[in-house]
Amino acid sequence: MPSDAPHAEWAKAIVTHSNAFGSPVWSVLWPDEMTDRTYTVFAAMDHLVEHQIASGYSLGIFDTRYQYKRPESAAAGGKLWWDPTDLSADGDELMAQMDFPLLSVALAYDGFYPFDMSRIAPVAQALPGFAESLHALETLDGRDPAGWKPTGPRQVLMRNATATKLDEGGKGLMRHLAHRIMRQAAEDGFRGIQIEGYHDSVTAVWSKPAAAVQGEIVSRINAWTWGVEDEKGEMVYMLRPSKQDCSKIYVTLKEQAAGQD
Structure with a gap:
């Protein structure tokens, strides 16, 4: 996916909106404040999205016959019309304001070149339970880190953020x-891909991929039963009332994956 500024903004909007209003976790946690939280997460995602687009390993699907809703959008080749001061806009209105031809994204980066975690922190602050649940999945992963973590470039691809415009769902874009x-990662010499799945469809696609590769759920938590201890030693269930299974998945790439359709 090209790394120019408009595409980064569009990718941020798709990832933010689909997670806010389509996620079986976040949409359940804060149903009455998702518009405000959407704006907050969007503003915090610059590094997360830009780092992955700049890596050269992120992909997007564009509609070459997209019909623009506003002439100003057509003149610009696509435009995001969100107004962070408009807290009355609901999910459908925010969707309509995403007037650009990018439909779906799969963001990724080389695991040897990680995020600057200080710049990722605002995302975790905007989504309480996100960083904690990722840490739980990491802790529950019983594999020897020396057996899978990258020690150099082009070894393990990290998949972080899969999203499709909600009005384009059900068309198989994420699976494609x-x-x-x-296939691309195999061609580039990567031996594996890691991804966290907080949605059943993501987990299904990545844990049961094409025949040429092997997907494995290496750790899992349930949003309802997983909890963390507070300072008093009492359990806090940060992802309730969601009951979604959240998984960490590792895909082992094989040489023949490069030719798989």
């Missing part, structure tokens, strides 16, 4: 991008 990125 997933299979394409597996």
